[in-house]
Amino acid sequence: MSFHGKIGRASGTRVKRALGVQAALEWAFRIEKAQLALPPPKDVSEEGFGFGLEYVLLQRAALGCKVDGGQHKTGSYTHPDAEVIAATVAGMPDSRGGIRMAISVAELARTGLIPDWMPGVVPRCVPMETKNNQHGERATTIVVGTDRVKTRGKWRTVEFLACPVTWRPHPEQIASARRGYEDWWQALDWVRDGLIAGGMLREVEVTTAMPKVRPWTR
Structure with a gap:
């Protein structure tokens, strides 16, 4: 003005x-x-x-x-x-x-x-952390639990992974x-x-x- x-x-x-x-x-x-x-x-x-x-x-x-x-x-x-x-x-x-x-x-x-x-700002759901490797940028995951499953006659421990997210802004x-x-x-x-x-x-x-x-x- x-x-x-x-x-x-x-x-x-x-x-x-x-x-x-x-x-x-x-x-x-x-x-x-x-x-x-x-x-x-x-x-x-x-x-x-x-x-x-x-x-x-x-x-x-x-x-x-x-x-x-x-x-x-x-x-x-x-x-x-x-x-x-x-x-x-x-x-x-x-x-x-x-x-x-x-x-x-x-x-x-x-x-x-x-x-x-x-x-014009709209909150976006994004990973809390990311990391880069040969395949590009990937969201960081954490183990949130485990279970025992039997595959091909053997018991194996399977991890349940999750990607922590947040809103930005x-x-x-x-x-x-x-x-x-x-x-x-x-x-x-x-x-x-x-x-x-x-x-x-x-x-x-x-x-x-x-x-x-x-x-x-x-």
């Missing part, structure tokens, strides 16, 4: 640009490169002591900074509406995934992506990916409602448009 030109005014009248929440997020984080200002963790002093490494890394990831100290749009202008959008995302409640979801929403918007819900992997997409959708829904209800955007109008809630059901 691309955005061209600046949000502007016509004939002295402010013209609002209508964007769905996904497009608004991409404009704020990808085009305007807004910062996701995360609140400090609970019970952390204002001087900054007590920040855990995980929090620091999460904050750097949210700001789009490299761990080695890369800067994020230092000294450049960010549209005030983009800052409002970023602040709204940073306030993601725990019921919608909290800080981790806020970071995910911001980073996906910054890259113009959506969560991978594994489109496992259905739970697909289900987990799709739950992740639904969680992201719920987070966007919360951001959309907050931006519309807040009425703080001056030049952007967030519409009710949303991504498909379950694209795999179409």
Whole structure:
């Protein structure tokens, strides 16, 4: 998705640009490169002591900074509406995934992506292990039992072989990916409602448009 030109005014009248929440997020984080200002963790002093490494890394990831100290749009202008959008995302409640979801929403918007819900993937029953020999690739078998049978007047021990199988990708992997997409959708829904209800955007109008809630059901 691309955005061209600046949000502007016509004939002295402010013209609002209508964007769905996904497009608004991409404009704020990808085009305007807004910062996701995360609140400090609970019970952390204002001087900054007590920040855990995980929090620091999460904050750097949210700001789009490299761990080695890369800067994020230092000294450049960010549209005030983009800052409002970023602040709204940073306030993601725990019921919608909290800080981790806020970071995910911001980073996906910054890259113009959506969560991978594994489109078109169908679980396949495959051998757990295979081996190669002169005859090519063969499934590995295991002995699951034995029996005594009489052939040509002699008793012989016969092994019963089976090929252990599994599902790849496992259905739970697909289900987990799709739950992740639904969680992201719920987070966007919360951001959309907050931006519309807040009425703080001056030049952007967030519409009710949303991504498909379950694209795999179409």
